[in-house]
Amino acid sequence: PSYELFNRVRSRVKNVKYIFWFLNMFLLNYEDEELKNEVRESFKFVNDFQKSLSYFRDVISLVGILSKTSLRVSRKKDFVDSFLNARKNIWKEVVSNFKERHIRLDYRINNVQRRLDLWYRNFYPTDTERYKRVIGYIEDFVNKKVGNVENSRKFADIAVGIYKAFDKFNFLVFDESEEFIIRGACLIHDVGKSVSSDFYHKSSMEIFVNSEIHEIKTKEKLMIGLVTRYHTRSIPKYSHKWYTNLKDHDKMLVNKLAGFVRLAFAISKVTNFSSQVLYVDSTRDSVEIKIKTDESVKEIIVDDMDKILLEKMIGLPINVRC
Numbered sequence: 243p244s245y246e247l248f249n250r251v252r253s254r255v256k257n258v259k260y261i262f263w264f265l266n267m268f269l270l271n272y273e274d275e276e277l278k279n280e281v282r283e284s285f286k287f288v289n290d291f292q293k294s295l296s297y298f299r300d301v302i303s304l305v306g307i308l309s310k311t312s313l314r315v316s317r318k319k320d321f322v323d324s325f326l327n328a329r330k331n332i333w334k335e336v337v338s339n340f341k342e343r344h345i346r347l348d349y350r351i352n353n354v355q356r357r358l359d360l361w362y363r364n365f366y367p368t369d370t371e372r373y374k375r376v377i378g379y380i381e382d383f384v385n386k387k388v389g390n391v392e393n394s395r396k397f398a399d400i401a402v403g404i405y406k407a408f409d410k411f412n413f414l415v416f417d418e419s420e421e422f423i424i425r426g427a428c429l430i431h432d433v434g435k436s437v438s439s440d441f442y443h444k445s446s447m448e449i450f451v452n453s454e455i456h457e458i459k460t461k462e463k464l465m466i467g468l469v470t471r472y473h474t475r476s477i478p479k480y481s482h483k484w485y486t487n488l489k490d491h492d493k494m495l496v497n498k499l500a501g502f503v504r505l506a507f508a509i510s511k512v513t514n515f516s517s518q519v520l521y522v523d524s525t526r527d528s529v530e531i532k533i534k535t536d537e538s539v540k541e542i543i544v545d546d547m548d549k550i551l552l553e554k555m556i557g558l559p560i561n562v563r564c
Contacts, residue, residue, distance in 0.1 A: 248302070251344055252295045258351065259288045265354070277357050284350040291343055345557050348413070355415045372457060373422040379456045380429050387433040387449070393515040398428035400519055401506035404531060407522030408502075411529075413556045419462075420499060426466035427503050431473050447471040447484075465496065472500035473507045477551065501551030508548035509562060513539050517564075524558075531562045539564055 262285035269278045301322070308318045384391050401424050409416035434445025447467035455463060468485060472478055478497055480486050485496065509517060513535045520532040533542055542564050549560045 248295070248298055248340075251340075252292070252299065255288060255292045255295060255347065258347070259285070259292055262288055262354075274357075277354075277361075280354055280357065284354055287350055288347065291347060294343075341557060348557075352412050352415050359415060359417070368418045370418055373418060376455065376458050376462075377422070377425055377429070379458070380426050383450075383453060383455060384429050384433055388436065389430070389433045390515075391429065393510070394429045394431060396515050396518070397431070397506055397510040398425045400509055400517065400533075401425075401428055401502045403519035404506060404522060405502045407519070407531075408556070411522075411524040413524075414498070420495070423462065423465050423469055423499050424502055426462075427469035427473065427499070428506065430466065431470050431503070431507065441475075443471050443474050443476070451484075465492070465499075468496045469500045469503055472496070472551075473503045477547075497551055498555055501555055504548050505544065505552055505560070505562075508544045509533055509542060512542050512544070513564075528558055529556065529560045531560065533562060533564045535564045 262281060265281045266278075266285050269281055272278060304322060308321060311318070313321075381391050384394065402421055405414075405421065405424060406416060408414050430446055430450045432442060432446065434442035434447070434449055437445040437449065447470050450470065451463055451467040464484065468478075468488075471482075476482075478485050478493070478500065485493065488496065509531075513533070517533045517535040517539070520534045522532070523530045535542070542562050544562045549562075553560055
């Protein structure tokens with residue numbers, strides 16, 4: 243792994259370790275033994291992962307120190323080789339299993355989050371009826387702006403279908419509010435074409451955020467608008483004011499949900515909004531998405547830029563075929 247990826251993962255593992263430690267202590271008197279065991283095992287996994295990453299940190303530190311010395315290159319190499327040989331088995335394990343353990347870390351976090359979400363929903367159920375009503379209001383808004391609601395619904399079904407499949411493979415934890423944001427973003431994606439055909443993705447965001455939609459919350463409107471902005475052309479950047487002002491968690495959420503909308507739009511555009519998801523399959527090395535289309539579409543070619551957000555999220559390449 244690159245230094246940048248390693249440092250990002252090490253920082254994340256360190257933070258996650260404290261969360262699992264807190265959960266482990268919090269659940270001591272809780273009756274659900276299965277949940278307690280899940281948290282305890284996850285805490286042990288994260289702790290072991292952090293220990294192995296510390297060896298990688300030591301190598302980076304050693305190389306940094308040697309780069310500032312006046313020793314011959316061959317002598318510097320001897321220092322590094324000596325360090326690695328003394329920890330040969332540990333080093334080999336860290337490098338060879340880095341990607342797999344990183345994915346397994348996400349898998350464990352999602353498992354625990356899913357259990358905690360179910361626990362939380364027992365006390366605070368989601369108002370799914372309000373989401374349905376607001377989607378209806380958004381469709382009315384799109385109709386008034388001369389958007390194609392029928393095509394947008396098909397586009398939304400593809401995005402949500404892939405999203406739910408990713409939940410099935412534990413790449414994420416399904417959340418009704420996230421499905422609501424995805425559907426809303428798909429519905430309004432082209433309302434800005436009346437303002438600008440070249441930059442309609444940005445216009446769609448601005449028109450929607452500045453419009454009156456019954457029962458919708460201000461933050462929900464902003465998140466839908468931002469996800470819409472990134473469904474084509476651009477990706478989230480810190481130069482984008484509305485995106486930059488978000489908290490870190492909300493930035494990650496926009497990236498994640500924009501990934502589904504972006505990929506679904508690329509598929510819909512290639513197939514002229516006449517396709518649907520047949521199935522999604524996950525292997526150890528990639529994710530395969532099978533799309534049903536009419537007979538006129540012989541091949542689906544999706545640009546790498548349209549897959550980049552989702553591929554970064556799951557750490558695996560995505561292949562789309564019909």
